[in-house]
Each structure stands twice: as C-alpha cells, then as structure tokens.
Amino acid sequence: xxxxxxxxxxxxxxxxxxxxxxxxxxxGDAGLSMRALAAKAGVSxxxxxNLFGSKRAVLVAVLEDIKGFGTRFASFKSLDPLERxxxxxxxxxxxxxxxxxxxxxxxxxxxAASASEERSAIFNQKRDGFWMTLLDDAVNEGxxxxxxxxxxxxxxxxYTFRSIMLHWVIAEIEIEDIQPAVGYGYALALRGAATPKGxxxxxxRLKVLQAQCPTPGTKSSRRLADAETTV
Amino acid sequence: xxxxxxxxxxxxxxxxxxxxxxxxxxxGDAGLSMRALAAKAGVSxxxxxNLFGSKRAVLVAVLEDIKGFGTRFASFKSLDPLERxxxxxxxxxxxxxxxxxxxxxxxxxxxAASASEERSAIFNQKRDGFWMTLLDDAVNEGxxxxxxxxxxxxxxxxYTFRSIMLHWVIAEIEIEDIQPAVGYGYALALRGAATPKGxxxxxxRLKVLQAQCPTPGTKSSRRLADAETTV
DNA sequence: CGCGTTCTTATAACGTGATATAAATTTGTC
DNA sequence: GACAAATTTATATCACGTTATAAGAACGCG
Numbered sequence: 471x472x473x474x475x476x477x478x479x480x481x482x483x484x485x486x487x488x489x490x491x492x493x494x495x496x497x498g499d500a501g502l503s504m505r506a507l508a509a510k511a512g513v514s515x516x517x518x519x520n521l522f523g524s525k526r527a528v529l530v531a532v533l534e535d536i537k538g539f540g541t542r543f544a545s546f547k548s549l550d551p552l553e554r555x556x557x558x559x560x561x562x563x564x565x566x567x568x569x570x571x572x573x574x575x576x577x578x579x580x581x582a583a584s585a586s587e588e589r590s591a592i593f594n595q596k597r598d599g600f601w602m603t604l605l606d607d608a609v610n611e612g613x614x615x616x617x618x619x620x621x622x623x624x625x626x627x628x629y630t631f632r633s634i635m636l637h638w639v640i641a642e643i644e645i646e647d648i649q650p651a652v653g654y655g656y657a658l659a660l661r662g663a664a665t666p667k668g669x670x671x672x673x674x675r676l677k678v679l680q681a682q683c684p685t686p687g688t689k690s691s692r693r694l695a696d697a698e699t700t701v
Numbered sequence: 702x703x704x705x706x707x708x709x710x711x712x713x714x715x716x717x718x719x720x721x722x723x724x725x726x727x728x729g730d731a732g733l734s735m736r737a738l739a740a741k742a743g744v745s746x747x748x749x750x751n752l753f754g755s756k757r758a759v760l761v762a763v764l765e766d767i768k769g770f771g772t773r774f775a776s777f778k779s780l781d782p783l784e785r786x787x788x789x790x791x792x793x794x795x796x797x798x799x800x801x802x803x804x805x806x807x808x809x810x811x812x813a814a815s816a817s818e819e820r821s822a823i824f825n826q827k828r829d830g831f832w833m834t835l836l837d838d839a840v841n842e843g844x845x846x847x848x849x850x851x852x853x854x855x856x857x858x859x860y861t862f863r864s865i866m867l868h869w870v871i872a873e874i875e876i877e878d879i880q881p882a883v884g885y886g887y888a889l890a891l892r893g894a895a896t897p898k899g900x901x902x903x904x905x906r907l908k909v910l911q912a913q914c915p916t917p918g919t920k921s922s923r924r925l926a927d928a929e930t931t932v
Numbered sequence: 933c934g935c936g937t938t939c940t941t942a943t944a945a946c947g948t949g950a951t952a953t954a955a956a957t958t959t960g961t962c
Numbered sequence: 963g964a965c966a967a968a969t970t971t972a973t974a975t976c977a978c979g980t981t982a983t984a985a986g987a988a989c990g991c992g
Contacts, residue, residue, distance in 0.1 A: 474956085474988085474989070474990095475938075475939080475989060475990085478939095478988085478989095481882065482940090503978065503979085503980060504978080505976075505978080505979095512943090513940085514940060514941045514942065514943085515941090515942085515943090515980095516940075516941070516980095516981085516982095517939090517940065517941080519937075519979090519981080520940075524979080524980080525979065568781070581812055582812075586960095609827055615904075617904075617907075617908060617911075618907075618911070619911055619914075621915060621916050622911055622914050622916060623889070626861070626886050626889055628864075628883065629861055629864035629865060629868070629886060630857070630858070630860055630861065630864070632864050632867070632868075633859075633860035633861070633863050633864035633867070634860060636864070636867065637860070637862070637863075645980090646988090649898075653851065654857065654862060655857050655890075657891060657893070658854070658857055658890050658893035658894060659886075659889050659893055660893070660904070661892070661893035661894075661978070662888070662889035662890055662891070662892035662893035662907075663889060663893075663896075665893075665906075671976075672893070673846075673848075676848075676893075676894075677848060680848075680853055683850075683853050685850060685853060686850050689979085709958085710969090713970090734947080734948065734949085735948080735949060736947090736948085737948095744970085744971090745970060745971045745972065746950095746971090746972085746973090747950095747951090747952095747969095747970070747971070747972085747973095748970060748971080750949090750950070750951080751969070755949080755950080756950090758947065764981075831934085835950090918969090
C-alpha cells in the first residue's frame with residue numbers, strides 16, 4: 471500500500487481472484503476461460519497475465535487465498551500429539567469434503583493448465599511451521615523416535631496427502647473415502663517413525679481406519695501372474 | 702489380428718505411439734503437437750483422434766507401451782521379502798533415472814493435456830499382482846503384521862511413489878533425490894506395518910536413507926508461528 | 933502545469949487441441 | 963469384378979491460452 475498505483479493493482483488482483491473463485495463455483499472447471507475471467511473481473515484479457523503470469527498462477531493464487539486453518543484448530547490441545555496430528559489431517563480433509571465440487575474443479579484446472587516454468591509453490595505451501603510443531607511435540611513426549619528427522623517425515627506425510635487428493639481429482643475415489651485413506655496413510659507413516667509407546671496407539675488407529683478403507687483388492691479378477699508390468 | 706483391417710489399424714496405432722515416443726525424445730515436451738505427431742507418423746491429423754480419442758490417451762498409450770519390468774527383476778530372490786520390496790521400488794525408480802528427460806516430458810504432457818472424462822488407467826497400471834506377491838511373502842515370513850491388509854498397504858506405497866514422481870515432474874527435485882525419497886517412504890510405511898522383527902530391519906534402512914534425503918527444513922528461515930495456513 | 937514512467941486497455945494474431953464434414957480409399961462379402 | 967460398409971483423409975472451423983502491438987490513462991515528480 472505504498473502508492474495509489476499499487477493499491478489499485480492489489481485491488482485488481484483480488485478482483486481477479488474473486489472472479490475466478492466465483493466462476494469455478496458457478497460454471498465448474500469448464501467455464502473458466504481467461505476471456506470469461508477477464509470479463510467477470512471487469513478487466514482486460516491481458517491484465518491477468520500482467521498480474522499473475524498465467525492461468526495456472528491465477529488458480530494457485532485462488533488456492534492460496536483460502537485461509538482460516540488455524541482458527542478451526544484451536545480446540546485440540548488436550549489430546550496426545552499423535553492424535554492431534556491425525557485430527558489436523560482430518561481437518562485438512564474436511565475442507566475438501568465441505569466443498570468438493572469447488573476443489574475438484576480447482577485442482578483439475580490447475581493440473582490441466584498449460585505447462586509452465588513456474589517456481590511452483592503449488593505444493594510448497596506455508597503449512598510447514600504448524601505441522602513441524604505438531605511433530606516435534608510428538609518427539610518430545612516420547613511418541614516418535616528422536617532419530618527421525620521430522621522435516622523429512624513431514625514431507626512424507628505431505629506426499630501421502632497430495633497423492634490421495636490427486637487420486638480423488640483424477641480418478642474415481644469417492645469423497646467419503648478420502649478421510650480414512652489419509653488417516654490410514656498418516657497413521658502408517660507415524661507408526662513407522664514411532665517409539666513402542668507410539669506404535670501401540672497408531673496400531674489401534676490403523677485397525678480402525680483399515681476397516682473404513684475400501685479394499686482395492688476385492689476385485690475377483692486379480693492378475694497374479696503377470697510379471698511383465700509397466701513402470 | 703482377425704481382419705486385415707484390424708492389423709492395419711494396429712499397425713497405424715503402433716506407428717503413432719512410436720512417433721510420439723520419438724518426438725518426445727527428440728524435441729521434448731514442447732515439440733509434441735498433434736499436427737507434428739500426425740506428420741511424423743505419416744497419418745492424418747484426425748487419425749490419432751480416431752484411434753486413441755485424445756492427445757492424453759496417446760501419451761498414456763506410450764506409457765503403457767513401456768515394458769520389461771519383470772525381466773530385470775529376476776535376481777532378487779535370495780533376499781528377505783522386505784528388502785526385495787525396497788529393491789523393486791529402486792528398480793522402478795531406475796527407469797526414470799535412466800531416461801529422465803523422456804519421462805519428465807511424458808508426464809508433463811500427460812498432466813498438461815486437456816481435461817478428459819477418461820476412465821483414467823493412468824495410475825491403475827497392472828502392477829498389482831507382482832507387488833501383492835512381494836507383500837504377501839513378507840507377511841508369511843513374519844515380517845509384516847498379519848492384521849494388515851496388504852492391498853491397502855500396497856495402495857499406500859503407490860501413493861508415495863506417485864507423489865514423489867509428480868513432485869519431480871512439477872517442482873524441482875533433482876533426479877538423484879528420487880531414489881532415497883522413495884526408499885525412505887517405502888521403508889517408513891513398511892515399518893509402520895511391520896512386526897518387531899521387520900521393524901528392526903526397516904529402522905536400519907530408514908536411518909541410512911534419511912541421511913541420503915535432502916532435508917527440506919534446513920532453510921534458516923522456517924516460519925514457526927504462522928498457524929494461519931492454507932489447505 | 934508538463935513531462936516521463938508505468939500500467940491497463942483494446943485488438944489482432946499465433947499455435948494449440950479438438951471436432952465436423954464430405955471425399956477418397958480400403959476391406960470384406962457376394 | 964462389383965457393391966456396401968467402414969475409416970482414413972483432407973480441410974475447415976472452433977475455443978482456448980498466450981503474446982505482441984499500439985493507444986490511452988493514471989501516477990510521481992519537477
């Protein structure tokens with residue numbers, strides 16, 4: 471907010487983000503063209519490119535504009551650290567559960583947007599600090615092994631989260647299957663990093679969550695003998 | 702190969718796949734347009750659409766055309782089952798390490814190709830039988846808990862693999878960081894599903910692999926206090 | 933005020949993936 | 963060999979993301 475020029479620019483930026491959000495909600499993925507976006511934002515076609523650089527960047531900005539995670543998380547402080555992590559993951563999933571149409575369209579658009587050289591902060595969101603605190607708490611209370619580098623563990627948890635979301639976006643997971651899948655993945659990785667004490671806790675959760683997961687292997691025709699497979 | 706018509710069609714199909722593969726190798730992702738592909742395959746622009754349906758489908762066909770996994774795997778039979786799984790994962794990674802330019806371009810194209818309603822077999826490749834055998838062996842030898850549903854565990858391992866590959870394609874992981882990242886993720890999940898005996902084995906591997914992983918948290922400015930985060 | 937800078941605007945253009953159409957060609961069958 | 967069916971072909975067209983261009987407006991500064 472230095473110049474009046476910059477405030478006008480910021481105003482245009484947020485107008486574009488809002489227009490994109492509304493367009494996705496109204497018309498879904500399909501209706502979101504740059505021409506429609508510019509019209510809806512009351513702006514020229516070139517402006518989103520000036521301010522963001524590409525369609526993908528606009529959509530990433532939409533994603534980053536969605537906040538309020540910490541607020542809803544206030545009430546978990548009494549639980550043990552591992553349980554807190556699972557609750558936090560569940561809370562993260564709930565964002566998608568609350569508005570699946572929007573998020574699916576958003577991610578579809580982001581993935582479909584043409585290739586770019588972006589220094590993609592798509593995945594490098596600023597959640598690290600929050601989650602690192604949770605993990606470090608678990609180490610301090612003797613539930614995770616001190617040998618484990620929590621930063622690397624966190625990245626591994628992120629991998630699980632993203633992959634399940636991508637699977638939901640691209641293929642045919644039902645939205646209600648996401649929560650147990652994420653919970654299971656998190657519990658499994660946490661048990662892999664846990665002390666004996668933490669392992670007991672996670673094993674209980676694993677059994678519960680496993681029962682909630684749809685078993686992919688129940689198709690009667692599983693091909694057991696083809697070693698000639700694709701990478 | 703019933704009719705002569707079908708053989709000609711199959712021949713055209715494989716000519717298109719080969720042309721796509723060659724085009725990616727020669728010009729990278731950028732040079733692969735449907736017009737260039739049709740020209741290189743000696744075929745009309747409409748033909749790839751007739752035979753495959755979309756650009757994405759062509760690229761998926763290219764991916765599925767790459768085989769030979771089982772052959773290279775013959776020699777691991779003397780190792781313990783968990784170690785075999787880690788070796789197999791490493792072998793899968795080696796495909797990408799051997800030709801990173803090609804695979805990155807291929808995946809970029811697949812992700813960037815316009816949205817589609819495909820019953821995406823992109824990820825549902827036919828590797829299940831091979832990996833299920835490995836996991837079941839580990840259960841039978843008392844290294845993994847019998848409570849664990851190996852099908853769900855396998856899907857979880859797949860999540861890790863895909864996510865790391867996607868991360869490599871989209872963002873800036875170095876190709877040499879993939880192998881430890883995949884190994885760590887697999888060892889972590891396997892330890893999470895392991896018996897005490899299996900856990901000891903995996904913990905050793907975890908420590909080694911952890912040391913090979915680049916630590917994402919070593920940036921001096923880690924923001925610890927922002928609970929206001931993005932989902 | 934006036935000048936220069938910066939940015940938006942309007943518009944045209946390019947190459948793209950995809951689709952539609954009618955003509956040409958190939959194939960299987962009689 | 964001739965006919966019918968199917969499909970490739972050639973071509974035109976569409977909407978899209980993106981870029982380039984020139985013209986105009988808003989601003990900071992003297």
